[in-house]
Amino acid sequence: xxxxxxxxxxxxxxxxxxxxxxxxxxxxxxxxxxxxxxxxxxxxxxxxxxxxxxxxxxxxxxxxxxxxxxxxxxxxxxxxxxxxxxxxxxxxxxxxxxxxxxxxxxxxxxxxxxxxxxxxxxxxxxxxxxxxxxx
Numbered sequence: 001x002x003x004x005x006x007x008x009x010x011x012x013x014x015x016x017x018x019x020x021x022x023x024x025x026x027x028x029x030x031x032x033x034x035x036x037x038x039x040x041x042x043x044x045x046x047x048x049x050x051x052x053x054x055x056x057x058x059x060x061x062x063x064x065x066x067x068x069x070x071x072x073x074x075x076x077x078x079x080x081x082x083x084x085x086x087x088x089x090x091x092x093x094x095x096x097x098x099x100x101x102x103x104x105x106x107x108x109x110x111x112x113x114x115x116x117x118x119x120x121x122x123x124x125x126x127x128x129x130x131x132x133x134x135x
Contacts, residue, residue, distance in 0.1 A: 001025040001131055005043050009128075010111055010121060011055060013062055017119045019108055021101060021127040024050060027134050046094075049087060050130040053096055057082060065126040068098055079129060093133050101127040 004024045011018055024047055031039040061067050068080035079099040086093050101124065110118040 001027065002029040004030055004132075005047055007047060007051070008108065009051060009054065011058060013058065017111060017121050018124050019105070019111075019121040020054075020124040022047075022050060022054065022130060023128065024130045024132070026132045046087075046130075046132055049094060050096075050128075053083070053085075053094065054128055057096060065098060065100075065124070068126070087132070091134060095131040095133065097129040097131065098126040099129060101125060 002025060004026050006021065006023045009020050009022050011020075024043070026046075030036075030042060057064060064082065068082060079097050082096045082098055084093055084095045105123060108121060108123075111121055
């Protein structure tokens with residue numbers, strides 16, 4: 001798998017603001033250079049699809065890390081495949097995997113919202129590894 005992009009995702013659930021990390025990988029290498037316009041468009045499209053899918057998963061399974069560990073009968077420190085689905089209008093599939101997030105984050109304890117109010121962020125236990133595969 002080839003690394004394409006990473007993104008810090010903030011979202012709200014039950015009046016609590018959460019922070020998680022998303023890393024996007026592809027089966028085939030895609031140019032990461034700023035001059036590769038088509039590759040940049042593809043990267044943003046895949047990232048948008050992944051973020052929408054993650055938000056849907058959090059809406060369905062708010063405690064997704066506990067669910068993943070229990071349903072896979074895996075150890076808590078292993079990567080777990082949560083969902084795999086086809087990407088519309090392509091010959092690719094997207095896999096949503098989660099794994100424990102152990103890295104310390106500095107400087108991401110609060111976020112600024114539209115009305116200039118800072119909100120405390122709660123770091124999720126899991127981070128996401130999203131894989132884009134060819135059929």
